[in-house]
Amino acid sequence: MHQFLLPDLGEGLEEAEIVAWHVNEGDSVVVDQPLVSVETDKAVVEVPSPQAGRIARLHGSKGDLVKVGAPLVDFAEGAQQDTGTVVGELNRGEPPAHKAETGEAARGRPIQVLPAVRALARKLDVDLSLVQGSGPGGTITRADGLADAGPAEPLRGMRRAMAQRMTAAHARVVPSSVTDDADIEDWRKGEDVTIRLVRAIGAACKAEPSLNVWYNAEAGERRLIPRIDLGIAVDTEGGLIVPVLRNVGERNARDLRAGLDRMRADAAARSIPPEELRGATITLSNFGMIGGRFANLIVVPPQVAIIGAGRVSPHVVAHDGEAAIRRILPLSLTFDHRVVTGGEAARFLRALKADLQRA
Numbered sequence: 437m438h439q440f441l442l443p444d445l446g447e448g449l450e451e452a453e454i455v456a457w458h459v460n461e462g463d464s465v466v467v468d469q470p471l472v473s474v475e476t477d478k479a480v481v482e483v484p485s486p487q488a489g490r491i492a493r494l495h496g497s498k499g500d501l502v503k504v505g506a507p508l509v510d511f512a513e514g515a516q517q518d519t520g521t522v523v524g525e526l527n528r529g530e531p532p533a534h535k536a537e538t539g540e541a542a543r544g545r546p547i548q549v550l551p552a553v554r555a556l557a558r559k560l561d562v563d564l565s566l567v568q569g570s571g572p573g574g575t576i577t578r579a580d581g582l583a584d585a586g587p588a589e590p591l592r593g594m595r596r597a598m599a600q601r602m603t604a605a606h607a608r609v610v611p612s613s614v615t616d617d618a619d620i621e622d623w624r625k626g627e628d629v630t631i632r633l634v635r636a637i638g639a640a641c642k643a644e645p646s647l648n649v650w651y652n653a654e655a656g657e658r659r660l661i662p663r664i665d666l667g668i669a670v671d672t673e674g675g676l677i678v679p680v681l682r683n684v685g686e687r688n689a690r691d692l693r694a695g696l697d698r699m700r701a702d703a704a705a706r707s708i709p710p711e712e713l714r715g716a717t718i719t720l721s722n723f724g725m726i727g728g729r730f731a732n733l734i735v736v737p738p739q740v741a742i743i744g745a746g747r748v749s750p751h752v753v754a755h756d757g758e759a760a761i762r763r764i765l766p767l768s769l770t771f772d773h774r775v776v777t778g779g780e781a782a783r784f785l786r787a788l789k790a791d792l793q794r795a
């Protein structure tokens with residue numbers, strides 16, 4: 437019997453969630469036939485068969501988390517393997533993943549809870565294994581939010597990946613932020629705000645290259661990157677996704693808009709290839725399309741900077757020596773202060789603002 441292990445799907449991911457099986461036990465398959473769809477870090481990926489043969493066993497069900505290198509499919513004896521179809525390197529020594537335990541078994545001890553609180557939890561459909569008790573010895577009380585809690589909803593897929601990435605980023609980055617306002621009253625009517633932002637970031641990276649950098653904290657090394665590959669934060673129903681718009685410093689506005697439209701359509705359809713989620717050198721969050729002025733954003737390593745654009749709105753400002761109502765675009769820049777100096781950040785923001793304020 438030959439065992440096919442979940443391959444490395446990129447970005448250092450340790451596991452993936454099974455979305456749907458495309459085959460059943462006992463089926464005969466051919467090389468490259470889709471076996472299963474799994475959800476990785478913000479993308480759904482089809483895993484093809486590495487060989488032709490008959491499937492003896494499927495490991496895992498829809499919703500299960502499977503570790504990279506853990507068994508995925510068992511093929512019956514006599515199947516022919518095509519090793520060239522396997523994505524990434526496989527670690528055959530890693531044990532199979534099991535679905536996370538919940539309840540008292542997951543804790544390894546009984547849950548400490550008063551009978552009245554346990555009854556309330558049943559009424560509200562609250563999984564007590566997911567509640568952190570604040571009473572003596574970890575006892576769960578009414579004060580632990582049971583009265584207002586809805587049904588427990590474990591994070592899955594994109595939201596789970598977002599939680600992991602943000603936790604890792606928070607632990608690894610020393611963030612600092614600077615803000616400013618760009619006066620865009622003189623823009624042409626119907627100007628494309630997002631594309632202007634993209635092109636302005638390209639100009640700012642050329643003026644101050646020290647923010648278009650990858651930083652290796654373990655080695656204590658930074659790498660300046662000539663090409664600007666811009667991550668664009670996209671808000672979706674399933675969570676945050678950050679596809680990459682490539683080489684933005686060398687593309688015209690029409691080409692950038694076509695690329696951005698295609699990227700957003702793929703994001704909405706959850707069909708972005710994994711390689712289009714990798715390799716950003718700096719990131720833009722245009723959160724002002726939804727609301728808000730300024731933000732303390734999260735820098736995701738190995739990047740060292742992220743730009744935020746707030747809501748465009750009219751403000752009374754001094755213009756040509758007089759008070760005037762002008763359209764103002766708020767800008768936020770969060771940077772990793774281990775790598776970027778305050779002066780470099782300020783010069784970057786100044787160049788960004790100057791490009792945006794061009795008519």
